[in-house]
Each structure stands twice: as structure tokens, then as C-alpha cells.
Amino acid sequence: MEFDPNHLRDPYKTVDDNVEPPDLECAICFCQFNNVFNTPKVLQCKHTFCLECLARMNVTSSQPDTIQCPLCRAYTPLPNLGLPKLANDSTVLSYLPAAMQHVYSIRFNRDKGKLQVKRVPSSAPAPTQAISQTLDVGNPAGSEGHQGRDGGRERSLLITVLKTPLCKAFIMSLVAIMTVVLTITIIIISNKK
Known part of the structure; x- marks a missing residue:
């Protein structure tokens, strides 16, 4: 079943058949845009x-003052x-239902890896669903433990690799083999005396 962007359109707006509607979902997570955490930027x-998605990218980036486009770099x-405060894509917003065209004020705390709803615009109608007040987008780059900026990414990659089941099995096997070899070596040395 193909996604029909017109089912989200404001029924009172006219449709121009010559203009192709924009994508109404994020190219990274494939979630539909909205006026809260999935605001089109x-x-x-x-x-x-x-x-x-931009917050998740930024929180893991080593350059927190910029965003690198995942499509064109x-x-x-x-x-x-x-x-x-990045610009909203007003074209995409115009294709959302009227109630979703008023964007919520959001804060981003990179140090905590959180997006937080700051306040509801006074001109927005009351939401039909409860809106989550915060969203965890991950730990900032280099925040594993008390690591410094240099080496943080390498250490977290090593920790991630060491936590995989295959790697754990390999390390345990290696320790067992080394224990057997060390025991045999000690027995051989003690028998020669």
C-alpha cells in the first residue's frame, strides 16, 4: 500500500496538480512529520x-555547532x-492538517541528550492527544563515564564491541586456553626441577 500524502492535507486548500507534494516523512527515520519532536527542519x-533525527545526529557528533546533511554531506x-531554531520547512508544514501547522516550542539540551517541549503556542488548538514533554535522543559524544574528548569515541566503540555476545565468547575462550597453556607450562617447569 502506497502512502497518500493527500490524506493529511487540509481539505479546504486547493490542490495544484502541476506541483508535486513534498515528502511528508523524514528520510532518516521514515516517521511522518508533525509539529512537536518530528517538526520538519x-x-x-x-x-x-x-x-x-537531527538531535540524534548532533548529540553523537564531534562538531556540536554544525549539522552535516546525511544526503549531500x-x-x-x-x-x-x-x-x-533551525528553519521549519513551511512547505511541508502547509501539507499537514491545520492543527499541526502551529509548531511547538522545543528546547534541546545536548549535554543531557534531551528534547523538551517548552510551551504550547497560544494560537494552537488544544491537542487531541497528550504530548510527551521530553524525548531522550541519546548520550552526547564522549560522555561514556568520565572520558575526555580525545579517545572517547574509540573507547565507546571498544566497549560496544566487547559487549557483543560473539566477542564475549571469544574472550572467554581465549582466557580458558591461556589458563590451560599456563597450567601446562607450570607443570612442565616444576617436573624438570
């Missing part, structure tokens, strides 16, 4: 992604007030 390269500097 447009980068300088004109590619659009949801705020949540162009860099977009972040506004002074942070990631949520």
Missing part, C-alpha cells in the same frame, strides 16, 4: 529532516539558540 542545502551551522 530544513538545512542550508534545502534537505529536510525531523528535529528528533553539506554542513549547516546551527543558530545561536540551538538546533530547534
Whole structure:
């Protein structure tokens, strides 16, 4: 079944058959855009992604003041007030239902890896569903334990690899083999005396 972007359209707007509607879902997570954590944010390269995915990218980036587009690799500097202040894609927003065209004010705390609803716009109608007030987007780069900036990514990769079941089995087998070899060596040395 193919996604029909017109089912989300405001029924009172006219449809121009010559203009192709924009994608109404994020190219990273494939979630439909909305007016909260999946707000469509447009980068300088004109590619659009949801705020949540951009926050997840930023929190793991070694360059917290910029976002690198996952499609074209162009860099977009972040506004002074942070990631949520990137421009909204007004074209995408115009295709959302009228109640979703009022964007919520969101804060991004990179140090804690959290997106948080700051306040509901006064012009927005009351939401039909409860809105989660915070969203965890992950740990910032280099925040594993008390690591410094250099070596943090390598250590976290090593920790991740060491936690995989196959690697654990290999390490345990290696320890068992080394124990047997060491025991045999000690027995041979003690018998020669």
C-alpha cells in the first residue's frame, strides 16, 4: 500500500496538480512529520529532516555547532539558540492538517541528550492527544563515564564491541586456553626441577 500524502492535507486548500507534494516523512527515520519532536527542519542545502533525527545526529557528533546533511554531506551551522531554531520547512508544514501547522516550542539540551517541549503556542488548538514533554535522543559524544574528548569515541566503540555476545565468547575462550597453556607450562617447569 502506497502512502497518500493527500490524506493529511487540509481539505479546504486547493490542490495544484502541476506541483508535486513534498515528502511528508523524514528520510532518516521514515516517521511522518508533525509539529512537536518530528517538526520538519530544513538545512542550508534545502534537505529536510525531523528535529528528533537531527538531535540524534548532533548529540553523537564531534562538531556540536554544525549539522552535516546525511544526503549531500553539506554542513549547516546551527543558530545561536540551538538546533530547534533551525528553519521549519513551511512547505511541508502547509501539507499537514491545520492543527499541526502551529509548531511547538522545543528546547534541546545536548549535554543531557534531551528534547523538551517548552510551551504550547497560544494560537494552537488544544491537542487531541497528550504530548510527551521530553524525548531522550541519546548520550552526547564522549560522555561514556568520565572520558575526555580525545579517545572517547574509540573507547565507546571498544566497549560496544566487547559487549557483543560473539566477542564475549571469544574472550572467554581465549582466557580458558591461556589458563590451560599456563597450567601446562607450570607443570612442565616444576617436573624438570
